[in-house]
Amino acid sequence: MPEDPHHPSPSERPVIAFFDVDNTLMHGTSVFHVGREAWARGIIGWRDILLFGWHQRRFIKVGENHEHMGTAKERALGLVAGHTEEQIQGLAESIWEHRIRPRLWPETVALAHEHLAKGHQVWLVSATPIEVGQLIATKLGLTGALGTRVEAVDGVYTGRLIGTVLHAEHKAVAARALADELGADLAASWAYSDSRNDIPLLELVGNRVAVNPDAGLTRYAAEKGWPTMRLDPASIKAQQKVVRREAKQVGRGKTKPRD
Numbered sequence: 001m002p003e004d005p006h007h008p009s010p011s012e013r014p015v016i017a018f019f020d021v022d023n024t025l026m027h028g029t030s031v032f033h034v035g036r037e038a039w040a041r042g043i044i045g046w047r048d049i050l051l052f053g054w055h056q057r058r059f060i061k062v063g064e065n066h067e068h069m070g071t072a073k074e075r076a077l078g079l080v081a082g083h084t085e086e087q088i089q090g091l092a093e094s095i096w097e098h099r100i101r102p103r104l105w106p107e108t109v110a111l112a113h114e115h116l117a118k119g120h121q122v123w124l125v126s127a128t129p130i131e132v133g134q135l136i137a138t139k140l141g142l143t144g145a146l147g148t149r150v151e152a153v154d155g156v157y158t159g160r161l162i163g164t165v166l167h168a169e170h171k172a173v174a175a176r177a178l179a180d181e182l183g184a185d186l187a188a189s190w191a192y193s194d195s196r197n198d199i200p201l202l203e204l205v206g207n208r209v210a211v212n213p214d215a216g217l218t219r220y221a222a223e224k225g226w227p228t229m230r231l232d233p234a235s236i237k238a239q240q241k242v243v244r245r246e247a248k249q250v251g252r253g254k255t256k257p258r259d
Contacts, residue, residue, distance in 0.1 A: 009248070010249045010250065011185050011188050011248040011249070013184060013250075014121055014182045014183060014184040014185065014250060015118070015119070015120045015121070015184060015185055015188045015190075015247070015248055016120060016122075016123055016175075016178070016179060016182070016184050016189045016190070016205075017112065017115035017120045017121070017122045017123070017189065017190040017191070018124075018125050018175055018189070018190065018191040018192070018205065019108075019112055019123070019191075019192050019193075020124075020125060020126060020171075020194060020195065020211070021124055021125075021128060021133065021136065022126065022128075022194075023194045023195075023211075023231075024108065024193055024194050024211045024212075025104060025105065025108050025112070025124070025136075026103045026104050026105065027103045027231075030095075030100060030126065030128040030132060030136075081157055081159025082156065083156070083157055084155050084156050084157075085131075085155050085156075085157070088129075088131055088157065089135075092132050092135045093135065095132060096135055096139055100136060101139070105231055105236070107233050107236035107237060107240075108211075108231070108236055109140055110236070111192075111236055111239055111240050111243065113141070114240045114243045114244060115190065115243060115247065116142070116143075117244075118243065118244075118247050118248070118250065119249055119250030119251040120189075120250060121144075121182070121184075122137075122142040122143050123137075123142070123143055123144050123145060123175075123178065124136060124137050124142065124145040124146070124147075125145075125146045125147075125166070125171050125174065125175055125201060126166065127147070127148050127165050127167040128147050128148065129147055129149075129150060130147035130148060130149050131147075132147065133145030133146070133147035134147070146166060146171070146174045146175065146178065147166055148163075148164075148165050148167075149161065149162040149163060150162065167197065168197040168198070169200045171198060171200070171201045172200035172201045172204050175191075175201055176204060179204075185248075186204060186205050187205075187206040188207070188247075188248045189204075189205040189207065190205055190207040190208070190209070190243075190247065191204065191205045191207070191208045191209070192208075192211050193210070193211060193217070194210070194211045194212050194217065195213075195214055195216075196213075196214055196217040199217065199220060202226070208226050209228070209229050209239060210226055210227070210228045211229050211231065212229075212230055212231045213228060227239075
């Protein structure tokens with residue numbers, strides 16, 4: 001007998017909900033705020049912050065462009081070169097308090113906690129530096145974050161990437177590696193994103209939701225019959241009800257973060 005999607009049987013394997021950060025969990029792009037705070041602390045100059053501002057406006061207006069956003073993110077990551085891990089952690093703390101927390105969508109955060117209540121692991125997946133992603137996850141009580149890593153030698157960042165900027169198809173690769181490590185049930189897992197560049201991540205799981213999608217993802221989601229969630233309280237609360245009703249339960253309570 002086929003499983004009733006409205007009354008799914010519990011899962012004996014981990015289930016993951018992957019959340020993009022920029023324009024999904026928060027308004028705008030987190031890497032821009034890395035740049036703004038770096039400028040406020042004298043780490044970068046006017047030319048750099050103007051470039052970040054241009055990318056922020058373009059992102060909000062037309063969504064991600066693979067080449068432009070990749071360039072902006074690589075530039076932001078290069079800013080940490082020569083600075084200590086302690087300095088960057090302090091910058092991340094300041095970004096959270098003054099720039100990220102006020103821009104979070106409370107209803108989307110509540111949706112993430114709806115997954116936690118189902119016993120799911122909730123992982124942020126973003127091109128933003130891993131330190132920023134992990135800080136957001138910790139502050140929100142989520143399981144963890146996948147993000148772009150920068151090499152550090154003796155506690156000082158070199159500015160060289162470890163691997164690649166976690167963008168587009170690289171998000172899917174990292175998410176699959178995590179799922180394999182955890183033995184997760186990808187067919188029962190979930191993913192949320194606004195960008196056509198995240199289609200590989202969305203296709204990785206059995207339950208994908210386009211969040212305020214850009215033009216490319218809007219077309220693709222319509223073709224595939226994927227649900228769309230708008231960043232307004234009514235739409236997000238409707239998605240919470242879907243998760244409450246249809247997502248598989250795993251154990252009880254929140255899954256412990258991975259070390």
